[in-house]
Amino acid sequence: MRVIDLINSTEKTAFSFEILPPIKGTGIEKVYQDIDTLREFDPKYINITTHRSEFIYTDLGNGLFQRNRVRRRPGTVAVAAAIQNRYGITTVPHILCSGFNREDTEYVLLDLQFLGITDLLVLRGDKAKHESMFIPEPNGYSHAVELEEQIRSFNQGICVDGSEMKRTKTPFSYGVACYPEKHDEAPNMESDLYWLKKKVEAGAEYAVTQLFYDNQKYFEFVKKARQAGIMVPIIPGIKPLKKMSQLSVIPKTFKVDIPKELTDEVQKCSNDEQVKQVGIEWCIKQCRELIAHGVPSIHFYTVSAVDSIREVAKVIY
Numbered sequence: 001m002r003v004i005d006l007i008n009s010t011e012k013t014a015f016s017f018e019i020l021p022p023i024k025g026t027g028i029e030k031v032y033q034d035i036d037t038l039r040e041f042d043p044k045y046i047n048i049t050t051h052r053s054e055f056i057y058t059d060l061g062n063g064l065f066q067r068n069r070v071r072r073r074p075g076t077v078a079v080a081a082a083i084q085n086r087y088g089i090t091t092v093p094h095i096l097c098s099g100f101n102r103e104d105t106e107y108v109l110l111d112l113q114f115l116g117i118t119d120l121l122v123l124r125g126d127k128a129k130h131e132s133m134f135i136p137e138p139n140g141y142s143h144a145v146e147l148e149e150q151i152r153s154f155n156q157g158i159c160v161d162g163s164e165m166k167r168t169k170t171p172f173s174y175g176v177a178c179y180p181e182k183h184d185e186a187p188n189m190e191s192d193l194y195w196l197k198k199k200v201e202a203g204a205e206y207a208v209t210q211l212f213y214d215n216q217k218y219f220e221f222v223k224k225a226r227q228a229g230i231m232v233p234i235i236p237g238i239k240p241l242k243k244m245s246q247l248s249v250i251p252k253t254f255k256v257d258i259p260k261e262l263t264d265e266v267q268k269c270s271n272d273e274q275v276k277q278v279g280i281e282w283c284i285k286q287c288r289e290l291i292a293h294g295v296p297s298i299h300f301y302t303v304s305a306v307d308s309i310r311e312v313a314k315v316i317y
Contacts, residue, residue: 003092003173003206006045007206007296007297008233010297013291013298014296015298015313016044016046016297018048018300018302020048020051021079024073028079034302035083037306038306038310043089046089047121048076048091049076050093050095076094077115079093080092080093080115080117093112093117094122094123095174096124097144098127099128102139103139105160106159106160112172119174121174121175122176122204124142133185143195145199148199148204149202151172151203152202176196176199176208177207177209179192179209179221180220180221184255189221193225193228193230206232207230208235209235211250212238214259221234235297235298236298238290239303240279240280242275242304244266244269266279280312287312
């Protein structure tokens, strides 16, 4: 069942979460442990992130450096298949423009098709760490809309080289990302909404937000999206605050504001354990308000926060 169908067929607000593939050289056991921790809350789907390769430079000791391409978290397709096979839960691998060309994308789609994984989250992805601005791969894409177009062609049985292939009985369906506080590269919210509408027109069935801590910004964003004619479900993405250091790290990394009320409560804490409890309580408050406003689903970002999310879910679900 497609993610959009899972969301629409759930009477109460659906529960879902995102995980990262294991770091290269480690096993999948930690992934299973995290899923087992949250499984009791009936997740409707699980997202698996995708990570581009990066360049690292090794000092050769003779005044020269060797440049190597490294992907720290490979295995998104395999992890998605392993989870779907082990748990019977719909998996949603991320598929990116960043770090991939058209042929790379086609091979990923073929692998997923063979595995019976047909839900995707389509993203442009972040720029490489060594880049000052986003640069697509040669024969790659600059925007998620272009990536959606390739997926639509694939669904119609057309390869990137224009040749035909047998059409699958279950085409790919997909969601996209959106940003209640504006994507940091967008000049203004109107431009950001313009591109979100383009992504929906290109076939996106729902959108998942960047994490946020101020529900009012989410509500205002949804209102503006509806006024712009964007009618797909807009799923709030949530992550509990857990450490004092996140007061500066999260706004810098995700380009979001942390409300003064939450900041004040965190600054009263004397250690991270107290911060964790404040984060749980704030997240519960957020989720209750979102559910009261009838959101179709809440999507949790689990990185370093699985235990906190479990405490939230115990109250909310």
